[in-house]
Amino acid sequence: MPRIFITPGEPAGIGPDITLLAAQKPWATELVAICDPEALKLRAAQLNIAVDFSQCDITQAPKQHQPGTLKILPVQQKHPTELGKLNPSNAQYVIHCLELAATLCQQKSGQALVTGPVHKANINAAGITFTGHTEFLAKYTKTLHSVMLFVTPEIRVALATTHLPLAKVPAAITSSLLKSVLMVLHQDLKQKFHLKDPRIVVCGLNPHAGENGYLGREEVDIIEPTLNQLRQEGLNIKGPVAADTVFTPKQLIESDAVLAMYHDQALPVVKYLSFGSAVNVTLGLPFIRTSVDHGIAMDAAGTGRADASSLIAAIELAIQLAT
Numbered sequence: 001m002p003r004i005f006i007t008p009g010e011p012a013g014i015g016p017d018i019t020l021l022a023a024q025k026p027w028a029t030e031l032v033a034i035c036d037p038e039a040l041k042l043r044a045a046q047l048n049i050a051v052d053f054s055q056c057d058i059t060q061a062p063k064q065h066q067p068g069t070l071k072i073l074p075v076q077q078k079h080p081t082e083l084g085k086l087n088p089s090n091a092q093y094v095i096h097c098l099e100l101a102a103t104l105c106q107q108k109s110g111q112a113l114v115t116g117p118v119h120k121a122n123i124n125a126a127g128i129t130f131t132g133h134t135e136f137l138a139k140y141t142k143t144l145h146s147v148m149l150f151v152t153p154e155i156r157v158a159l160a161t162t163h164l165p166l167a168k169v170p171a172a173i174t175s176s177l178l179k180s181v182l183m184v185l186h187q188d189l190k191q192k193f194h195l196k197d198p199r200i201v202v203c204g205l206n207p208h209a210g211e212n213g214y215l216g217r218e219e220v221d222i223i224e225p226t227l228n229q230l231r232q233e234g235l236n237i238k239g240p241v242a243a244d245t246v247f248t249p250k251q252l253i254e255s256d257a258v259l260a261m262y263h264d265q266a267l268p269v270v271k272y273l274s275f276g277s278a279v280n281v282t283l284g285l286p287f288i289r290t291s292v293d294h295g296i297a298m299d300a301a302g303t304g305r306a307d308a309s310s311l312i313a314a315i316e317l318a319i320q321l322a323t
Helices: 015-022 037-047 088-106 120-125 133-140 166-172 175-191 218-232 249-253 263-274 309-322
Strands: 003-007 030-035 052-055 069-074 112-115 147-151 156-159 199-203 236-241 257-260 279-283 288-291
Touching: 003 015, 003 088, 003 309, 015 030, 015 037, 015 309, 030 037, 030 088, 037 052, 037 069, 088 112, 088 120, 088 133, 112 309, 133 279, 133 288, 147 175, 147 263, 156 175, 156 263, 175 199, 175 218, 175 257, 175 279, 218 236, 257 263, 279 309, 288 309
Parallel strands: 003 030, 003 112, 030 069, 052 069, 112 288, 156 257, 199 236, 199 257
Antiparallel strands: 147 156, 147 279, 279 288
């Protein structure tokens, strides 16, 4: 039975709320929240959610989660949480939770990490360089190549570049980058999703995939030659395909995953199709990491309006991948 760690994320947002809501469900795993136990108890009281908290002993074998209970590995916040109010003084707490979770997963004390939403600007305001979970976990674990993959009931979409200003994307699309991303995507689709010969369709960068160079040269000079080389190495790759047609039913039926060139080439489609049930998966790490597909929603924190659907989907996928 797997042990799955949850980091609720930004304490002023809905991460604690959805963690408490997920704890009400039965799970074929052991759930362990890495957070400040007193802060989580306070949020449970604010939400009138009954939870029996206990400290986790990671030296013992995992025990199946029981609804209405939650095991904790304590990390103390520096300052109390004010609902709906960001405090950079608590940014290091968020980072410490992630570091502890990643370390324990690397030590095989847990089989997966499920992360709640964080606020990137608040972490950076504390003087901590942070562009996202994907980049942070890759750096912390010394992973050379990580890939952000979004999984929905309808599609799987990976990103060639992640949290990068749009003006910097064209220069980032290099043959080396595409090779590393596609190799990680191919290998993890085989190993984690058990696809024998993953079919990957790759988006172009420019409108209409560059129109043979008339609308941009990246497809002609970089993307197509790289894909040809990978095809010769045995990868089942189609593209570059115009991004405005790649998400049509015909294309999706004929593929197991789409590789988009940048964040907002993919995410509007993912969130339109499955907002609240999509799962963010980091490929290439030495452990399984899934996450919610939404932000911290400070206006809903502590109000009872938080929807735990995405966290529940992230836990379900983590269990599936871990077992």
